[in-house]
Amino acid sequence: MDNRSKILYIATKLFASYGYDAVGVQQIVSEAGVTKPTLYHYFQSKQGLFETIVEEKSEPLLSGLREVSHYNGDITRSITAVTQFYFNYLDHDPTFYRLLLMTWFMPPASEVYAVVDRLHYQQFEMLEQLFIDAAKDHGNMRGRHKQYAVSLRGTIDTYIGLSLQGYIQLNDSQRVYRIVHQFMHGIFS
Secondary structure: OOHHHHHHHHHHHHHHHHOOOOOOHHHHHHHHOOOHHHHHHHHOOHHHHHHHHHHHHHHHHHHHHHHHOOOOOOHHHHHHHHHHHHHHHHHHOHHHHHHHHHHOOOOOOOHHHHHHHHHHHHHHHHHHHHHHHHOOOOHHHOOOHHHHHHHHHHHHHHHHHHHHOOOOOOOOOOHHHHHHHHHHHHHHO
């Protein structure tokens, strides 16, 4: 692993474990086995390092969600695909997903919030569009696309958070079915 990759790996792990504000540059470089000038050469600052982490690690998240979040004429199948995608992404990069969950609750004026706000919004937009498109087939959904997008993402993130904390397993083959069924019951009730 080259120095840049090592710094990114260690910083992601530390930020996800302790929070952005609790981790200093000295801790990152010490654990990565590099010097401060090396970190500054690649990232200019701690915030630049965080921005790079989010930019590089969010690309597979956004491109994958873009692929699965299209309404395909079957709302249950579409929501199942989105839910399964998020769970698969969690399996792929649990450390980064933990970091993303932490950022939901950062103060809006913080450096971290400014970096991740666009990433969260892009995901929300894709989910919202899914429900806008589905409303053409399901009239009772009209005008509720925002609340459905928020509810779906909240449901998924709640299960992911519980999994990250070790309370539940997401690899249960029936888990996605039960989550989607629960969510769909709320839509159509």
